[in-house]
Amino acid sequence: MVIITFTANPSLDRSAPLARDLRVARLNRLGQVYRLASGKGVNVSAAVHAAGHPTLAIVPVDTSDPLAEALRRRGVPSRMVPVGHRARTNLSITHPDGSTTRFIEPGEPLTPENQTALVSTLLASLPGASWLALCGSLPPGAPVDWYVKLTEMAHSVGVRVAVDADGPALDAVISHAHATPPDLLSPNVAELQKATGRSIRKAVKAGDLQPAIDAVQELHNRGVPRVLATLGPQGALLSCEDGLWHAEPDPVQPVSVMGAGDAALAGCLLISTRTQDPALCLDRAVAYGTATVLKPGSEVPTPADADAISLTVRKLA
Numbered sequence: 001m002v003i004i005t006f007t008a009n010p011s012l013d014r015s016a017p018l019a020r021d022l023r024v025a026r027l028n029r030l031g032q033v034y035r036l037a038s039g040k041g042v043n044v045s046a047a048v049h050a051a052g053h054p055t056l057a058i059v060p061v062d063t064s065d066p067l068a069e070a071l072r073r074r075g076v077p078s079r080m081v082p083v084g085h086r087a088r089t090n091l092s093i094t095h096p097d098g099s100t101t102r103f104i105e106p107g108e109p110l111t112p113e114n115q116t117a118l119v120s121t122l123l124a125s126l127p128g129a130s131w132l133a134l135c136g137s138l139p140p141g142a143p144v145d146w147y148v149k150l151t152e153m154a155h156s157v158g159v160r161v162a163v164d165a166d167g168p169a170l171d172a173v174i175s176h177a178h179a180t181p182p183d184l185l186s187p188n189v190a191e192l193q194k195a196t197g198r199s200i201r202k203a204v205k206a207g208d209l210q211p212a213i214d215a216v217q218e219l220h221n222r223g224v225p226r227v228l229a230t231l232g233p234q235g236a237l238l239s240c241e242d243g244l245w246h247a248e249p250d251p252v253q254p255v256s257v258m259g260a261g262d263a264a265l266a267g268c269l270l271i272s273t274r275t276q277d278p279a280l281c282l283d284r285a286v287a288y289g290t291a292t293v294l295k296p297g298s299e300v301p302t303p304a305d306a307d308a309i310s311l312t313v314r315k316l317a
């Protein structure tokens, strides 16, 4: 059954390595620039497609937009919805240690007509799908509770929903979780911190997972059945009806951390079409996320790349 992704604010990503440390307010020469059709949902679909599983990326993009050509080149099965403006271009600079500095455009406004066209396309695609993944930022003009409404729509035709969002879109999903919970929420550390107001980032870096654990349990208790929080090199946490789980990869030397959260979500969705076993879901999430950081830009791993990752899964509570 097809995994559908919805990327309201896609991007033609440009990513380039810096051979030396960034010099602020000075000239910095880039290495080879990669251009890739992206946006969080497109990246999820690319990883699902690379695993040989059916997927469909729903993307607002004009056929004459360079992003449309880049999408075809990337080979991601997609349904392009014309919107009458150019998609954004996000720039990401990869530092010698694999960390990234990113420059993210807001995107052009989505008009009410654009929104209607996207929703109609989504509605026509949903029947028979296993999952709908609502991914990434909302462009200007989109209603802040759009993901809540789309979750309701997917549930009404029996399709499970995963949400990977940030800021007000994530806040709206959480504040409606008692009535319209997504089946899976997959925040990263920054999103978890903002959504719960807890101080998580520094603690996780120092190896203290407790604030992150408290945060995922808080979101779970607010009504989200599965909360998958990606923690970078510290792996991921999963809070669900079967308890609290942590998976941690053996250390790797990252090339680019871009898109690791998207690949982790793809890994989790892929296995979730077959089983709800929390240990397996977390295992695939961390394997896919970690395999991604060994690749440049937001390139996605294959199942063989993910299988090559060593990691440990344990039940915490």
Ligand SMILES: O=P(O)(O)OC[C@@]1(O)O[C@H](CO)[C@@H](O)[C@@H]1O
Residues within 6 Å of the ligand: 009, 011, 013, 038, 039, 040, 043, 090, 104, 135, 136, 137, 138, 166, 258, 259, 260, 261, 262, 298
């Ligand atoms: O602005 P958003 O939608 O939150 O994030 C978009 C984005 O930064 O996320 C992906 C990596 O996860 C990139 O491919 C893309 O440019």
